[in-house]
Amino acid sequence: MNRSERFNEVRAIADDICAGTVTQAQLQELEGLLSNDEQAQRFYLDYIEFYIHLKSNALPKLEIVRRKTVVDELIVRPTHAPNSPHERQPYEATSENRTASTKRKLYLAGGFTVLCMLVVYLIIQVKPLLEEPFVGTIVSGDLLIDEKGNVQNTLVFSGMYKTERPVELELRSGDSLILSAYSHFKLFNATEIELKSGEISIISHSEKTVTISTIASDIQMHSGKLTVNVNSDTTSVSGDANAKIFPKIWRPKHFWNFDDVGDRVMDFAGRAVGVASNGAQRTHGLVGKGAFYFDNTKHARINVGSGGGSAPATGSFSVINGVTIEALIKPLYSGEGPTTTRYGEIDEIFRKDQSDKDHRMLLSFQNDRNKSIVVPAGDYTESLSFGLYILGQGYHELKLPLDGRDGRPTLQQLKDGNLHHVVATYDVKSGVKAIYIDGKVGALYQYPPGSKVLSGGAGLANIGNSPNAQGHAAEAYAGTIDEVAFYDFALTPFIVALHFKNVLKGLNYYGKQPSAEALPYKNYIDHTPDKTLLLDSITGLPKDDF
């Protein structure tokens, strides 16, 4: 007997609670059914939680908004001269009929005034410098006040400004700030500046950490000279300073690094906890403690669910700006070609679809012939394939032939017993679809820029197999897979190469020691002195350096 049969009466009342039609008599009955029965209580809570989870509008519409305001906005100013002696002061009322209540109010008001003055005096005495409002002084040029700015003689206060000609400021920290003509920026304080457009150079004299925020990244430096330039497409960072770039978007949606233990496969970036079937066994990590070995049978799979999707373009596998599938592999793919059909051996590294049909997304080894969905079309044999549904185009697969030409590896080279890094990306803004092996791009295709992806939905995602191939082993992976990451944006070529470099050092993709812990929410990339880094305008990730 299942739980809903066992607790049928509780369930019936819970259904009426969900429908909003429960009566007082039913509630009394529920009280009796639940009292001192832990199993019934557990069922009741589970059932109500189940209803709330199913009903997409059950929760009130709330959002958490983080507001970034100007720092040091609190300004203590001298008070104005007292009111004219001709004006009647509230406490100078002359009425003979003043009541005791009025007297008490006046005493209270007087006491309150004295108390306020005392607090102001203490603030001024205890923190004489901390609340000083001005941020720096103008050395040359003029600032135009855009919003809440304030310039008194040469003193510059917190606020938003523009320039029409080059301007040099000396910040209170002693650092120099040089702004190009037509820059638009916000001064928070002497160590925090937001650059909206134009160019800022910081020359550090104080060795204090200075943060320059742009729309997609924060840049921190504390010595030398650093120049940040923001235009409509790109942000560039250059100079002789060591700096840290904190991109706003870098974290994968899902990250299964397999360094955990137990019967579930933890997702260290999201909530797509996986279930491994018995053809997928934990083994030594390609980096970190653990990886999974897939035995090429129909049970060689880790089911990581649908990401909560219920319809196309919903759930955590649904993407807007682009997508990346990244993994480390040590393949044993046979590479067998087709015999009776168009399809030869397929080894899925990652595949999301099931009932979504054309809206699938996959990265796999394939060897097939005459497939109309291959774009660009060609005569391919053994290949790495990246399949994606692009609006206006349909479902297409990009092939990276394993032919040993133009710097591409052969299948045998991939089966050399070493780890290999495979990455598939699609960037909506540029329309570029790419497959990388070991940090280098091996296949590229350009769609019309802005072409969107249709993904997500109710279908399941599997690592090491196809969720559609439950009863056979035609798409089962053979070999080891580690560090699978799924992103809702395209990693840049620079970052793909950096991830591979980090992996070769035994670190995770993000330059940290591998561990069974959730990924942090902030991460940085080092800027090398005397190099120029170009940052992506959506993610803030470095695209290129020179």
Next chain:
Amino acid sequence: MSQCVPSPHHSRESLNTTADTFADLFDLEKRRLYAYIYAFVLDKAAADDIFQETSIILWKEFGTFEQGTNFRKWSNAIVFNCVRTYRRQQKKHVSGLSDELLEQLSVVTSHQDNTDQKWSMLQHCVSQLSTTAHQLYYGFYIDNLSAQAIAKKTGRSIFGIRKSIHLLRRKLFDCVDRQKVEHET
């Protein structure tokens, strides 16, 4: 009504990280927390109010949460305190379950398992529904149509639709329970 609350426990430098961490943890747990509140007060308007108040208190108290410990248990305790406070304040108007049962339920929730996997299993169960059941699921739970609107759309009686919704919910609940047992064994 919107409420703005500065975090009292962190310097500005760590605010971004703290806020992001809170937002992510809260996002994972908010449906469960709301469900508990709803299960205790049995009234949507009251549950909405308590949920909003609870969200703010969770943020205000987030400085006392130790990273790496169990956010679920920590947040459960705050939820129950908020429900208790609400019931105390609204004593005349509160109907439903007794204080004694509330205390018993709070003990049960502290022993609830990790339920993340349950929702992955739900997707599997939804994918196995018949076309008619899937249409009902989609209409009622995703498009948020009322039972009356579905009845009008399909030409069926509202009682028939309500019965079908109850059956559908029960079927999915049993399916997830079954899957959970299979995975545990």
